[in-house]
Structure formats: C-alpha cells, structure tokens
Amino acid sequence: MAQSAVLGFPRIGPKREVKKALEAYWGGKIAVEELLKVSKEQRLLTYETLKSQGVDVIPTGTFSLYDHVLDTSNTFNIIPSKYAKAGLNNLDTYFAMARGHQKGDVDLPATEMQKWFDSNYHFLVPEVSQSTKFALNDTKFVDDFVEAKQAGYNARPVLTGPITLLALSKIDSESKDAEFDPVTLVSKLAPVYGELLTKLAAAGADWVQIDEPILCMDRAADYADAFKSTYETLAKAAPNVKILLATYFGRLESNVDFVKDLPVAGLHIDLDRAPEQIDTVVPHFANKTTTLSLGVVSGRNIWKTDLNDALKTVQKAVKILGGDEKRVQVATSSSLLHTPITLKNENKLSAEVLDWFSFATEKANEVATLTAALRDPSSAAEILSTNEKSIKARRDFEKNSDPAVRQRLAAIKPEDLKRKSPFSVRRPLQDKHLNLPLFPTTTIGSFPQTKEIRAYRARFNKGEITQQEYEKFLEDEIKFVVEKQESLDLDVLVHGEPERNDMVQYFGELLDGFVFTQNAWVQSFGSRYVRPPVVVSDVSRPKPMTVRWSSYAQSLTKKTMKGMLTGPVTILNWSFPRADIPKEIQAKQIALALRDEVNDLEKAGIRSIQEDEPAIREGLPLRAAEHKAYLDWAVASFRLSTSGVSDETQIVSHFCYSDFANKQIMQSILDLDADMISIENSKSDAKILRVFQNFEYENDIGPGVYDIHSPRVPSAEEMFNRLKAFTAYLPVERLWCNPDCGLKTRTWDEAAAQCKNMVEAAKRARTEL
Numbered sequence: 001m002a003q004s005a006v007l008g009f010p011r012i013g014p015k016r017e018v019k020k021a022l023e024a025y026w027g028g029k030i031a032v033e034e035l036l037k038v039s040k041e042q043r044l045l046t047y048e049t050l051k052s053q054g055v056d057v058i059p060t061g062t063f064s065l066y067d068h069v070l071d072t073s074n075t076f077n078i079i080p081s082k083y084a085k086a087g088l089n090n091l092d093t094y095f096a097m098a099r100g101h102q103k104g105d106v107d108l109p110a111t112e113m114q115k116w117f118d119s120n121y122h123f124l125v126p127e128v129s130q131s132t133k134f135a136l137n138d139t140k141f142v143d144d145f146v147e148a149k150q151a152g153y154n155a156r157p158v159l160t161g162p163i164t165l166l167a168l169s170k171i172d173s174e175s176k177d178a179e180f181d182p183v184t185l186v187s188k189l190a191p192v193y194g195e196l197l198t199k200l201a202a203a204g205a206d207w208v209q210i211d212e213p214i215l216c217m218d219r220a221a222d223y224a225d226a227f228k229s230t231y232e233t234l235a236k237a238a239p240n241v242k243i244l245l246a247t248y249f250g251r252l253e254s255n256v257d258f259v260k261d262l263p264v265a266g267l268h269i270d271l272d273r274a275p276e277q278i279d280t281v282v283p284h285f286a287n288k289t290t291t292l293s294l295g296v297v298s299g300r301n302i303w304k305t306d307l308n309d310a311l312k313t314v315q316k317a318v319k320i321l322g323g324d325e326k327r328v329q330v331a332t333s334s335s336l337l338h339t340p341i342t343l344k345n346e347n348k349l350s351a352e353v354l355d356w357f358s359f360a361t362e363k364a365n366e367v368a369t370l371t372a373a374l375r376d377p378s379s380a381a382e383i384l385s386t387n388e389k390s391i392k393a394r395r396d397f398e399k400n401s402d403p404a405v406r407q408r409l410a411a412i413k414p415e416d417l418k419r420k421s422p423f424s425v426r427r428p429l430q431d432k433h434l435n436l437p438l439f440p441t442t443t444i445g446s447f448p449q450t451k452e453i454r455a456y457r458a459r460f461n462k463g464e465i466t467q468q469e470y471e472k473f474l475e476d477e478i479k480f481v482v483e484k485q486e487s488l489d490l491d492v493l494v495h496g497e498p499e500r501n502d503m504v505q506y507f508g509e510l511l512d513g514f515v516f517t518q519n520a521w522v523q524s525f526g527s528r529y530v531r532p533p534v535v536v537s538d539v540s541r542p543k544p545m546t547v548r549w550s551s552y553a554q555s556l557t558k559k560t561m562k563g564m565l566t567g568p569v570t571i572l573n574w575s576f577p578r579a580d581i582p583k584e585i586q587a588k589q590i591a592l593a594l595r596d597e598v599n600d601l602e603k604a605g606i607r608s609i610q611e612d613e614p615a616i617r618e619g620l621p622l623r624a625a626e627h628k629a630y631l632d633w634a635v636a637s638f639r640l641s642t643s644g645v646s647d648e649t650q651i652v653s654h655f656c657y658s659d660f661a662n663k664q665i666m667q668s669i670l671d672l673d674a675d676m677i678s679i680e681n682s683k684s685d686a687k688i689l690r691v692f693q694n695f696e697y698e699n700d701i702g703p704g705v706y707d708i709h710s711p712r713v714p715s716a717e718e719m720f721n722r723l724k725a726f727t728a729y730l731p732v733e734r735l736w737c738n739p740d741c742g743l744k745t746r747t748w749d750e751a752a753a754q755c756k757n758m759v760e761a762a763k764r765a766r767t768e769l
C-alpha cells in the first residue's frame with residue numbers, strides 16, 4: 001500500500017514551549033534538565049500529532065535545540081578549533097557555536113549564519129579544514145530514534161546529507177588552509193555517516209531519510225562523482241537500512257541523470273516547487289524498484305492544498321510506475337519547518353479566512369487524506385468535494401478582490417519606472433536644498449525600541465489606552481528623537497520609527513490585501529521566530545501610512561527629515577505570498593501602493609525618502625537560469641515605487657544582507673537608480689567597495705562605519721579610519737557616514753555614544769581626507 005510521509009516538523013511547540021524553555025535556560029532561569037524535559041515532551045507530542053493525523057512515516061531527528069545543520073556538524077565532530085579548545089561540555093560547546101559564549105575567561109563569538117537555500121531560516125555555517133577529524137561526537141540522531149521507538153513509533157530518522165553539509169561549509173579561518181572546496185572532504189566524512197547508519201539500523205531503523213537539497217542547485221552537477229562514491233559507501237556500510245534521498249526547494253533538472261543511478265531505495269522530489277518533475281523525473285524510475293516520495297503538499301506555504309489536483313498528480317505517478325501503488329509515498333514537499341505549527345490557536349481569523357489555510361498539523365492531515373484517497377478514492381469522496389469548494393471559494397476571492405488594482409497594474413508604462421532625469425542632473429538639484437557637507441551623517445531609520453515604547457504599544461493593542469493617548473506618546477517620542485539628533489549634530493535626520501512593531505508587519509497592517517495571524521510563528525534562527533503577514537488578495541493602500549509621522553518630525557527641524565519606508569520586494573519576501581498569481585505581480589501591486597505613499601511624502605514636504613530593500617538577495621531563485629527574471633522584476637518594483645517624484649527629491653535605499661560580490665545582484669543594486677544607498681560594511685573589509693569602483697558606481701553611498709548588533713562603542717578614531725579606507729575606492733564627494741543598519745536593538749546610552757563618535761569621525765574626515 002502507498003504510504004503517507006512528513007519530512008520534518010516545526011520545533012517550537014504549539015504554545016512556543018521550546019522557545020520559552022530555551023530562553024529561560026540561556027537566562028539562567030531553568031536548569032538543563034528542565035530544558036531537556038520540555039524538548040522531549042515536544043518531540044513526543046509531534047509524533048503523537050502526526051500519528052493522530054494519520055501519517056504513516058514519522059520523522060525523527062528533525063527536532064533541534066537550535067539548528068539541524070549545527071546538529072549535524074556537532075554529530076560528525078565538525079567543531080572549529082577555538083570551540084573545541086575552550087574546554088566546555090558538549091551542550092555548552094553546541095550553544096557557543098550557535099550564539100557565542102562569554103563567561104569567565106572564555107569569550108567566543110557565534111559562528112556565521114546563512115540563509116537555508118531560499119528560505120528565511122538561518123543555519124550555522126559549518127567550518128571544516130583539511131585536518132578536521134570526522135568522527136561520531138554525539139548520539140542525538142540515534143537517541144531521538146530510540147526515544148520514539150520506546151514510545152511506540154517506528155519512525156524514519158532524518159539526516160542532513162553529507163554533500164549538502166559540506167557544500168554549505170566554509171573553511172575554518174584558523175586553519176590557514178589554502179582555498180579548497182569543502183566537498184572534496186566527503187570521502188573522509190562518508191564512512192562516518194556509514195557508521196551512524198549502522199547504529200541506526202542496529203537500533204531498528206528500516207529507512208533513513210537523507211536530505212540533499214543541494215541537488216536542486218546548478219552546482220550539484222559538479223558533484224556527480226562525489227554523490228556516486230558517497231552513496232556507494234553508505235549503501236555498503238549499512239546494507240540493511242534503506243535510504244530515502246530527499247531533494248526539495250526546486251527541481252533536479254539534469255542532475256537526475258546521475259541521481260537515477262545512485263544506490264538508494266527511495267527518492268523524494270518536490271512537486272510543489274517543481275510540478276513538472278512528474279514528467280521529467282518519475283519516468284526515469286518506471287522500470288526500477290525505487291520508492292518515489294512525492295512532495296505534493298507544500299512545506300513552504302500556508303495554503304490549503306488542492307487535494308483533487310494533488311491526487312491526480314499522485315495517480316499519474318502510480319501509472320508511470322506501472323500501476324504499483326506500493327512504490328509511492330505521498331509527502332510534504334519539504335520539511336514542515338517553514339510553516340506554522342497549527343491552525344488551532346488562531347481564533348481571531350474569520351471562518352472564511354481560516355478555511356483557506358493549512359499549517360503543519362493540517363498539512364500532515366492532507367498527506368494522510370491523499371494517501372487514503374489513493375488507496376480507495378471513494379473513501380475520501382466527501383473530503384475531496386469539500387476541499388474543492390474551499391479551493392474554489394479562495395480562488396474566487398483572490399481573483400475578484402480588487403479589479404482597480406489590476407487595471408492600474410496593466411496600465412503601467414515604461415516611463416513610470418524611470419526618474420525624470422539621470423542622477424547627474426538630479427544631484428545638483430538636490431544639493432541646492434539638501435545643502436550637505438562632505439561625509440554627511442545619517443542613520444538608517446530606527447532609534448532604540450525601548451521597553452517603554454513596547455509596553456505602550458502593548459497597552460494600546462489591548463485597548464488600555466486610547467488612540468489619542470498613543471499618538472501623543474509617539475509624537476513625544478519622535479520629538480525626543482529629533483532633539484537628540486539635533487544635539488548630536490547629525491545632518492540628515494530620521495523620526496526613529498517608534499510607531500513600528502516590525503518593518504514589514506507595520507506596512508502589512510496598513511495595506512489592504514494582507515491578513516495577520518496570532519500564532520503563526522516560523523523559525524528564523526535559534527529561538528527567534530517571525531510571524532510573516534500573509535498576502536491574501538490584491539494589495540492597495542487605503543490611506544497614507546507614514547505621512548503623518550514624517551511630516552510631524554519634519555515640522556520639528558530645519559534639517560532634512562528622511563521619509564522611511566520598506567521596499568516592495570522586502571515586504572513580499574518577508575510575507576507569505578499568495579499562490580494563485582506570480583510574485584512579480586504581487587511585488588508590483590505593493591510597489592504601486594508605495595508609489596502613492598512616496599508621492600504623498602513628497603507632497604508633504606519630505607525631500608529625502610528611504611525605501612529599505614534588505615531582502616532583495618534572499619528572494620534569488622536557486623537556479624541561475626531564473627536569476628535574471630527575478631532581479632528584473634525586483635528592480636522594476638523598486639523603481640515603480642520610487643520614480644513618481646521630481647528630480648529634486650532624493651531617493652535612498654538600504655541593504656544589510658546583500659552579496660555585492662555577486663555581479664548580477666550588484667548590477668541590480670545599481671539599476672535601482674537610488675540617489676543614495678547605505679550598505680552594511682563594518683564587518684567586511686573596505687575592499688569589497690572595489691566592486692562599486694569596478695562597476696563605476698556614481699551615485700552616493702554610505703558603507704556602514706560600525707556594527708549596530710553590538711553594544712560596543714567604537715572610537716571616533718576607529719570610524720575615521722574606516723572612512724579613510726573607503727576613500728581608496730570611492731571619491732569623497734560620494735561618501736556618507738552612517739551605521740550598518742537601524743539602531744532599534746541598542747539602548748539610548750549606546751546609540752547616543754556611537755552616534756557622537758560617528759559625527760566626530762565625519763567632521764575630522766571633512767578636514768583631513
């Protein structure tokens with residue numbers, strides 16, 4: 001019989017139990033035993049939940065105290081030397097790599113984080129060297145399996161695969177090894193994976209799921225031989241355990257040519273992101289015995305699955321495989337890690353809206369339902385017909401939500417994406433009224449989000465204070481921020497963003513077309529979770545969003561007050577997009593709404609307007625063939641939102657997580673045609689500015705002179721030296737002086753001391769550079 005399978009599950013717990021326990025443990029409020037107890041309860045609850053939803057294949061090992069990649073590194077003894085040497089116990093070493101460790105005379109920073117493929121989940125980058133001694137260092141994966149087994153679940157352990165693990169690794173900076181591709185180490189690592197498989201087999205595992213999402217990227221083609229030898233090693237090491245090779249987040253494409261011959265018992269493919277794989281991958285297995293796991297229920301979105309459609313796909317696969325239903329598993333497209341845990345805790349959404357969604361628990365139910373329907377279509381007839389109605393209702397709602405927005409979008413003309421004149425003409429016009437010295441000083445937008453601000457907002461949300469009281473409070477706060485900046489003698493001021501809970505949520509709440517959940521938390525990293533807004537229909541702006549605050553702030557000062565918005569691409573990339581129309585259209589709808597806001601700010605007398613786009617890079621598709629199309633619409637969206645203003649108005653943008661070494665991204669940033677951009681730079685070498693030099697970037701730029709994540713107050717001297725280093729690559733007339741990003745996580749003491757030194761550094765630069 002066909003089976004249903006889930007590839008992984010959220011770790012947080014339905015009431016954020018794990019997040020809370022972790023933070024309490026780190027804060028010294030609970031003992032390690034309590035943390036481990038809560039973790040165990042949540043693992044068992046996950047198995048119980050999956051079983052009760054009818055899932056046949058339950059994953060173990062996907063629970064993590066911080067990150068599954070770190071779990072894997074730790075298991076295979078991939079521990080950079082400075083952590084290994086620190087003399088900490090296992091768990092402390094693990095958390096030291098995750099989040100740094102500062103106690104007694106041990107002072108270790110956290111290891112680097114990066115985004116997990118094209119998701120908003122961050123993993124900890126493993127660090128390897130030629131001398132890394134791969135060995136089993138931790139029993140987590142076996143323990144989790146045994147724990148589940150003892151509780152009565154014959155589960156399928158999940159491991160991050162050796163090639164993906166190494167492909168995501170970097171070279172341990174302390175190793176002094178010459179540059180090499182970490183994947184070349186796989187011949188040493190594979191036997192240790194083999195050992196682990198043997199242990200899992202001995203503990204009773206029949207199947208092990210090995211995740212190799214790297215197979216959905218172009219670069220995996222270079223690893224064809226490595227895949228072949230690695231999986232041969234694994235098959236030999238543990239002949240009794242069947243391997244399900246899991247690929248997700250994209251398509252195998254030509255990698256199927258070598259994947260089809262790997263000695264594995266099963267292959268999982270993502271049919272949500274790449275539905276065409278039913279025709280391009282499945283037929284390769286027609287005459288084999290391989291089990292195919294069909295990822296038809298999305299692990300990446302929050303929408304209810306179109307079960308009738310998914311069932312057809314699964315039936316088609318069975319047919320291609322010669323009618324042998326046993327050979328398929330009906331699965332989630334990827335781990336459900338990227339979805340919120342359950343709809344059950346949403347009690348503020350209307351019944352209509354609730355009916356559109358499916359979170360992790362409901363998705364588990366969907367795979368089980370589909371499997372039952374595959375075995376016996378009549379058994380699920382009623383569920384299928386109800387589902388058809390739900391899907392239709394949502395499609396109708398989406399399609400008809402706002403014809404005016406669609407008409408406006410269709411009427412966009414090429415000139416709507418262009419400023420009236422080129423930068424060389426705009427700059428002198430802007431100079432006249434901006435009237436700025438060399439190395440103008442500014443900040444990125446937010447000032448400290450103090451406890452007081454958050455408490456006030458919470459009271460307002462609970463209805464304990466009136467709108468009027470709240471607004472008065474915000475005005476006072478803005479006044480304080482403006483006065484502070486005047487006294488620090490900053491040149492271009494900001495209002496400080498006290499009214500914003502979050503740079504995306506704030507706008508989502510003011511735009512039509514978004515809905516918000518109460519508990520749809522999704523892991524960003526460690527114990528940090530975000531609650532992305534959901535785009536449910538055509539987006540529009542019912543009324544101005546920020547004009548009130550920006551014009552109030554401007555009224556308090558003669559200096560230029562920057563308007564402050566989040567860009568269309570970042571709003572979309574940090575939300576759950578709708579699934580019925582392309583992201584391009586959604587981004588452009590948001591752009592049109594922002595365009596009105598930008599124009600209104602200009603009308604209200606705001607002469608410099610910043611639109612932050614830190615998330616442009618993370619939306620980059622996995623396959624290079626799709627990069628250009630994505631970047632084209634991303635750039636077009638930004639330009640659409642900012643090109644309605646006159647030449648005299650300065651348009652600013654900001655990037656903190658970007659990859660300027662990537663030529664395509666770099667070109668796109670230039671194509672935004674912002675008059676000024678600020679970029680995160682304090683942790684990088686000034687040398688990366690060479691890229692801007694090579695691209696002959698002519699507009700203004702403010703590379704960050706200090707790291708805002710740290711309470712540390714760099715001296716004026718240190719920041720001056722950074723400015724000096726920048727001048728080796730860029731002309732002084734183009735350089736600004738600003739921090740890396742917003743100051744919302746700093747205290748006022750820190751922010752004020754940092755800004756004071758920053759202004760001093762700029763003043764010195766004006767005379768000396």
Ligand code: GLN
Binds near residue numbers: 612741743
């Ligand atoms: N304007 C925002 C701030 O200062 C920018 C945040 C970001 O880029 N992540 O907080």
Ligand code: ZN
Binds near residue numbers: 742
């Ligand atoms: Zn930033």
